[in-house]
Amino acid sequence: MKTLGAYFCNSTAKLFCIHFLMLAALIAPCSSYGQEWVPDRTIRLIVPYGVGGSSDVIARSLAIELGKNLGQSVIVDNKAGGQGVIAMQEAARAAPDGYTIILGHVGTLAVNPAMMQKLPYNVQKDFSPVTLLAKVPMVFAVGPKSDATTMLQFISQAKASPGKLTYGSAGNGSAGHLAFEMLKLAAGIDVMHVPYKGTGAQMTDLLAGNIDAASAGLPGFLPHVKSGKLKILAVGSSQRMPAVAEVPTVAELGYKNFESSQWFGLLVPAKTPEPIIARLNKEALKALASPVIQQRLMEDSSTPAGAGPKDFARFIASEQKRWGAVVRNSNLTAD
Numbered sequence: 001m002k003t004l005g006a007y008f009c010n011s012t013a014k015l016f017c018i019h020f021l022m023l024a025a026l027i028a029p030c031s032s033y034g035q036e037w038v039p040d041r042t043i044r045l046i047v048p049y050g051v052g053g054s055s056d057v058i059a060r061s062l063a064i065e066l067g068k069n070l071g072q073s074v075i076v077d078n079k080a081g082g083q084g085v086i087a088m089q090e091a092a093r094a095a096p097d098g099y100t101i102i103l104g105h106v107g108t109l110a111v112n113p114a115m116m117q118k119l120p121y122n123v124q125k126d127f128s129p130v131t132l133l134a135k136v137p138m139v140f141a142v143g144p145k146s147d148a149t150t151m152l153q154f155i156s157q158a159k160a161s162p163g164k165l166t167y168g169s170a171g172n173g174s175a176g177h178l179a180f181e182m183l184k185l186a187a188g189i190d191v192m193h194v195p196y197k198g199t200g201a202q203m204t205d206l207l208a209g210n211i212d213a214a215s216a217g218l219p220g221f222l223p224h225v226k227s228g229k230l231k232i233l234a235v236g237s238s239q240r241m242p243a244v245a246e247v248p249t250v251a252e253l254g255y256k257n258f259e260s261s262q263w264f265g266l267l268v269p270a271k272t273p274e275p276i277i278a279r280l281n282k283e284a285l286k287a288l289a290s291p292v293i294q295q296r297l298m299e300d301s302s303t304p305a306g307a308g309p310k311d312f313a314r315f316i317a318s319e320q321k322r323w324g325a326v327v328r329n330s331n332l333t334a335d
Helices: 004-033 054-070 082-093 106-115 151-160 175-187 199-208 218-226 274-288 291-299 309-330
Strands: 043-047 074-078 100-105 127-142 166-169 192-195 213-217 231-235 261-269
Touching: 043 054, 043 082, 054 074, 054 100, 054 127, 054 218, 054 261, 054 274, 054 291, 082 100, 082 106, 082 261, 100 106, 100 127, 106 175, 106 261, 106 309, 127 151, 127 175, 127 218, 127 274, 127 309, 151 231, 166 175, 166 199, 175 192, 175 213, 175 261, 175 309, 199 213, 199 218, 213 218, 218 231, 261 274, 261 309, 274 291
Parallel strands: 043 074, 043 100, 166 192, 166 213
Antiparallel strands: 100 261, 127 213, 127 231, 127 261
């Protein structure tokens, strides 16, 4: 027969074991939380615009290097249309497990919140920033049927025929749309906006002479400029771009402090665990520093950026204020 003391000892031991197991269960997630995330399947990188534009060029260059760093394939999934809303909604609804990331853009992150009264996603609540990737200065170009050879000539023509000249963009709220609206405000001209579903469709009509002008990042225009089919009249950066060094900035033409660039960054669905965000940030920054990406961005006159998640979040907030002012002053709407 067990003694009373042995009984209590055994009971105490059982309680201790139960408490130990409960504590271990609580500690285990905390221990694994600090471990580096290692993906075990293909990662999808959603791009809110079509094939051929600056966003596509940057995404595909990044996907290759990021895939190497993570040890898994990164597949680019172009989801054009709806001013990027379709892609943003899909990314917001995705599981917060690191296997769906989205290429954020000045249009989807800073312009749409100002232009759309009923935006079906919330940048701050539905997404977690990973890193700012690159900045691409906007350029202003005319097609083969335009007889304007300088930006001042184009502005003079626009003033002589208000509302008759047209310009295309990758869509309402796109960087090209806002850049041209900024130019219209600065120069006091009236040029009709023709939105497209992506840079590719816009480029087709510009080359065919169906629209007079367009604004976008240099990468989409450059092949056609080199072939002589398009002419760049001005660049939106604060300094001239090495790839088209002969082209003046808008500011040089007398419109002081004019600067317009589009930018790109990576985001994941909200509630994605911090170790996943940290790993994606680490490997994205490593990819940006690679000679392959550096060379590709330089060829496209893009500037690699890179930032921590918190810095990128602050950058997005500041850009929302800046472009929000352009939207209000231009009386722009989503329609």
